Amino acid sequence: MSVAGKCDVVVIGAGIIGAMSALYLQADGRSVTLLERGDVARGASQGNAGILAFPEIIPIPAPGIMKKAPRWLIDPLGPLSIPPAYALRIAPWLWRFWRASSPQAFRHGLKVQTAMMQLAAAEMQRIAQMPELSGFISNTGTLDLYDSEASFNAASHDWQEKAKAGFQFSRVGRAEIEQLQPGLAPQFRHAMYTPGGLQVSDPYEFTKAIADLAASRGVEIRKGEAVRVEPAGDGAIVTLSGGERLDAARVVIAGGAWSKTLSSGLGDRLPLETERGYNTTLPRQSFNLTRQLYFNDHGFVATPLSSGIRVGGAVELGGLDLPPNYRRSEALLAKASRFLPDLKTEGGTQWMGFRPSMPDCLPVIGSSKASAAVVYAFGHGHLGLTQSAATGRLVSDLVCGRSPAISVEPFRPGRFA
Numbered sequence: 493m494s495v496a497g498k499c500d501v502v503v504i505g506a507g508i509i510g511a512m513s514a515l516y517l518q519a520d521g522r523s524v525t526l527l528e529r530g531d532v533a534r535g536a537s538q539g540n541a542g543i544l545a546f547p548e549i550i551p552i553p554a555p556g557i558m559k560k561a562p563r564w565l566i567d568p569l570g571p572l573s574i575p576p577a578y579a580l581r582i583a584p585w586l587w588r589f590w591r592a593s594s595p596q597a598f599r600h601g602l603k604v605q606t607a608m609m610q611l612a613a614a615e616m617q618r619i620a621q622m623p624e625l626s627g628f629i630s631n632t633g634t635l636d637l638y639d640s641e642a643s644f645n646a647a648s649h650d651w652q653e654k655a656k657a658g659f660q661f662s663r664v665g666r667a668e669i670e671q672l673q674p675g676l677a678p679q680f681r682h683a684m685y686t687p688g689g690l691q692v693s694d695p696y697e698f699t700k701a702i703a704d705l706a707a708s709r710g711v712e713i714r715k716g717e718a719v720r721v722e723p724a725g726d727g728a729i730v731t732l733s734g735g736e737r738l739d740a741a742r743v744v745i746a747g748g749a750w751s752k753t754l755s756s757g758l759g760d761r762l763p764l765e766t767e768r769g770y771n772t773t774l775p776r777q778s779f780n781l782t783r784q785l786y787f788n789d790h791g792f793v794a795t796p797l798s799s800g801i802r803v804g805g806a807v808e809l810g811g812l813d814l815p816p817n818y819r820r821s822e823a824l825l826a827k828a829s830r831f832l833p834d835l836k837t838e839g840g841t842q843w844m845g846f847r848p849s850m851p852d853c854l855p856v857i858g859s860s861k862a863s864a865a866v867v868y869a870f871g872h873g874h875l876g877l878t879q880s881a882a883t884g885r886l887v888s889d890l891v892c893g894r895s896p897a898i899s900v901e902p903f904r905p906g907r908f909a
C-alpha cells in the first residue's frame with residue numbers, strides 16, 4: 493500500500509485507542525504516523541482508574557435506568573449530574589440513551605459487549621506477554637462492594653450474566669471482605685470477589701509505553717492538530733492547523749471525545765458526547781489498598797496505582813467547554829474516607845477527564861460514509877482502556893482489508909442514522 497511521499501496510515505489522536513491502533517497497524521506492516529496536537533497520553537487515557545474491566549459486559553443503558561436517574565440527580569454532587577448550562581444540549585443524547593435502555597436493545601448490547609470483552613481480554617493478554625509491556629499489567633483482583641443485602645440481591649441478575657459469559661467470581665461475606673481488604677467500614681458485609689481482576693500499573697505510563705514501543709518499531713509520532721480530513725482518490729488528506737496537508741492511503745480518527753469536529757466535516761452526524769469523570773490521586777502511603785474496590789451503590793472506585801491511590805468515577809454530562817467542578821472530586825473523596833476510615837485524604841491531585849461516549853455505550857469502529865479510506869475508532873466511554881487492544885486489532889483488520897476478528901456491524905457509524 494505504501495506510496496513514495498505518502499504515508500500508509502495517519503492515526504489522529506495519541507490516547508490509548510490511537511496508540512494501540514498505531515501499534516497493531518505497525519505490526520501488520522503499515523508505515524504509520526501518529527498525530528497528536530498535545531502530548532501523548534494526556535487526554536482521558538491519562539488519569540482513568542486503570543482497571544481492565546473485562547467482566548463489565550452489562551450495558552449501562554439498562555431497562556429501568558431512567559427511573560433511577562432522578563434520584564441520582566437530586567444530589568448535585570452525586571454519581572450523575574447535568575449542569576443546568578448543558579441540560580438542553582444533552583437532551584437529544586439522553587433521548588437516544590433512553591431508547592438504548594429498552595429490553596431488546598439491552599439484550600443486543602449485552603451480546604455485543606460480551607463478544608467485545610472476550611476479544612479485549614484475549615488481545616490484552618497478547619499485549620501483556622510482550623516483554624516491553626508485561627510489567628505494566630498486574631492481577632490485583634476486584635472486590636465489588638454493596639451497602640446492603642438488598643442492593644447485592646438487586647445486582648444478582650448482572651452477576652448471572654457475567655457467569656454465563658465465563659467470568660469467575662465468588663460471593664464473600666464480612667470475614668473474607670476484611671481479609672481481602674483490611675480497614676473497610678463495617679457496613680460492607682456483602683461483596684463479590686473476582687480473583688482474576690486485572691489492572692494497569694498506571695494508565696498514563698501504560699499508554700505512553702504503548703506509544704513508545706510503537707515509536708521504537710518505526711511509528712512516527714508527530715505533533716500537530718488535524719483540522720480537516722477529506723477523501724482524495726482512494727486515500728484521504730489530513731489538513732493540519734498550520735495548513736500543511738498529509739496525504740495518506742488510510743486515516744484513522746481516534747481523537748476521543750474531540751472526534752466529532754472531524755467526523756462532522758466528513759458528513760457523518762454522530763451523537764458523540766462526553767461523560768466527564770473526576771478523581772483524586774493520593775500519595776501511595778495514604779492507605780494500604782490491596783486491590784481495586786468498586787463501591788457499587790455510589791458509582792466510584794478506588795485503585796492502587798504506581799502513582800498513588802486513585803479514588804474517583806461519577807458522571808457529569810457537561811460537554812467539553814464548561815470548567816471542571818472539583819467539588820465532585822472532593823465529594824467522592826469524602827465518601828471514600830467514610831468507607832475507608834483510615835484513609836489519609838491530604839496531598840492529593842485532582843483530575844477531570846472526558847470519557848468519549850455514545851448513547852448506546854458502544855464504540856464507533858468502522859468507515860466513514862464519505863470514504864472507506866477513513867476509519868473511526870472512538871466513543872469507548874467507560875471502557876476505553878479495557879477495550880483498547882481489541883480496538884487496535886479491529887482497526888488493523890479494517891485497514892488491512894481482513895475479515896474482522898469479531899463482527900463490527902454493531903459498531904458501525906451509520907447505526908444512528
Ligand SMILES: Cc1cc2nc3c(=O)[nH]c(=O)nc-3n(C[C@H](O)[C@H](O)[C@H](O)COP(=O)(O)OP(=O)(O)OC[C@H]3O[C@@H](n4cnc5c(N)ncnc54)[C@H](O)[C@@H]3O)c2cc1C
Nearest residue numbers: 505507509535536537540541543718747748769876877878
Ligand atoms: C474518571 C475516569 C475513569 C475511567 N476509568 C476507566 C477504567 O478504569 N478502565 C477503562 O477501561 N476505562 C476507563 N475510563 C475511560 C477511558 O479513560 C477512555 O475510554 C479512554 O481513555 C479513551 O481513550 P481515547 O484514546 O479514545 O481518548 P483520549 O485519551 O482522550 O485521547 C484522544 C487524543 O486525541 C487527541 N486529539 C483530539 N483531536 C485531535 C485532533 N484534531 N488532532 C490531533 N489530536 C487530536 C487529544 O489531544 C487526545 O490526546 C475512565 C474515564 C474517566 C474519565
